[in-house]
Amino acid sequence: MSNTILVVEDDAGLREALIDTLEMSGIACVAAESAEQAMVLLKKYEFSLVVSDVQMGAMSGLDLLRSIKLNYPELPVLMMTAYATIDDAVEAMRLGAIDYMAKPFAPEVLLNMVSRYLPEKPKETDGPIVADPSSIQLLELASKVARSDASVMVLGPSGSGKEVLARYIHDKSSRCDAPFVAINCAAIPENMLEATLFGYEKGAFTGAIQACPGKFEQAQGGTILLDEITEMDLGLQAKLLRVLQEREVERLGARKTISLDVRVLATSNRDLKEAVAENQFREDLYYRLNVFPLMWRPLCERPGDIIVLAKHLIERHLAKSKEPLAKLDASAEQKLLSHAWPGNVRELDNVIQRALILRTGNIISEHAIFIENLMDTQCLPKPLDAPADQTQSQSSAYYDDKITPSEASAPLPSPDTGSYKDELKDKEHKIILETLARCQGKRKDVAQTLGISPRTLRYKLAQMRDLGISLPA
Missing domain, CATH: 1.10.10 (Arc Repressor Mutant, subunit A)
Structure with a gap:
């Protein structure tokens, strides 16, 4: 359960609000209604961060903090207190808490604090897993653009692996040793996205008892990925454009700007020109981000990737569960190749996880490949260097x-x-x-x-x- 947060709060209403805020922003979390229950969960699962109330029942948040630092010394703990007393804050920090939040606090405070201290998601691969000629050609192109500092727009349908390609560009760049910070613009509610991106100063809103850097500052010297950029509100797009043009950011509630040295990558599953024409995406921002566009095609248009991806997913899931390796037989491979994969790599991952449950022994046959709404593939691979009008018609059809x-x-x-x-x-x-x-x-x-x-x-x-x-x- 890596990169998952344990939320410990005895007030049911607040606990639900905390979980909702985090899950709406695409952050995995588990709830505990008491410190005692939290201790049980800590023994069963692996967490990357604990967010705990101070004032609880028989076992307080400070008692929980002491126990965590004794048994899990590397696990970061973020404390919440309703009273914001100096004594609670000092004691929590003395015991090893990384920070604290004073109730009541705005959702922006929670998201910024969590994004600030949640460890970076570990890479699951050293890059995209490919074998199809069009995918190999795309990676060669990505390697070339990685050596520059140009903004890159990665286009492609949902679940096709756009973030993996963006991470590959970062890893092949001169910024590879600096932070790679990804933010899903579609997942974070509109009213919280600005503070998450740009940060805020002390007193900017309820619960902002100290300044907090945003994602741009966290990516200083490295790369920021603006995932699903077309889902961003038009008003916020204007502010983002200014940040990109001026290479500086101004925190909410601040009177001074902070210089940035950040490379910007973006992704979208929509036709950007169409979004511009419909006034859903700013034309000036489009040209600022679309310096070098890369198209990551639907999985059905790169059939050479299907089997190597399936084998990689099998290895990854079995390694996690520490089970011996299993292999696909010819009938299973043929069934995988016969499907159109409308959900792309995410759908393939789901199918592989089911197959590992349904398999007999170490061989995965076609009977273990359970595909909902099996759909015959009608997609034909197209060359990556298709003429512009051809690419546009394909894009319009898909989007x-x-x-x-x-x-x-x-x-x-x-x-x-x-x-x-x-x-x-x-x-x-x-x-x-x-x-x-x-x-x-x-x-x-x-x-x-x-x-x-x-x-x-x-x-x-x-x-x-x-x-x-x-x-x-």
């Missing part, structure tokens, strides 16, 4: 904003488990699909009907695609 009623009424894959959470998700997906059909696939109308923002709808559709539900991106 079409319109969803046809027939696609919207397609059957949903059944959930992997019968849990209540999966059942709720299944119902949510059905409601979204039914509304898409009723609204003729017009996202703006769908969002208004469902009472959510277009940005939230796009995020939910992206999650559905990751589950293998056939939707245009």
